[in-house]
Amino acid sequence: xxxxxxxxxxxxxxxxxxxxxxxxxxxxxxxxxxxxxxxxxxxxxxxxxxxxxxxxxxxxxxxxxx
Numbered sequence: 001x002x003x004x005x006x007x008x009x010x011x012x013x014x015x016x017x018x019x020x021x022x023x024x025x026x027x028x029x030x031x032x033x034x035x036x037x038x039x040x041x042x043x044x045x046x047x048x049x050x051x052x053x054x055x056x057x058x059x060x061x062x063x064x065x066x
Contacts, residue, residue: 006064013063017056024048 028048032038 009063013059017059020055021052024052 025048028041028044032041032045
């Protein structure tokens with residue numbers, strides 16, 4: 001795989017990871033902060049972080065594969 005294609009894949013993986021984190025954590029943080037029952041969602045935060053880290057590792061492997 002060429003260097004320019006690898007760089008393109010790395011940029012795409014980074015953009016995807018950032019967008020996924022924004023989509024997942026923004027509503028979660030908003031609910032926790034603004035709703036009385038949102039504090040119960042704190043139990044989901046470790047799971048959300050773990051799933052996000054798994055996604056990022058997969059994206060990293062995909063971006064560097066070649």
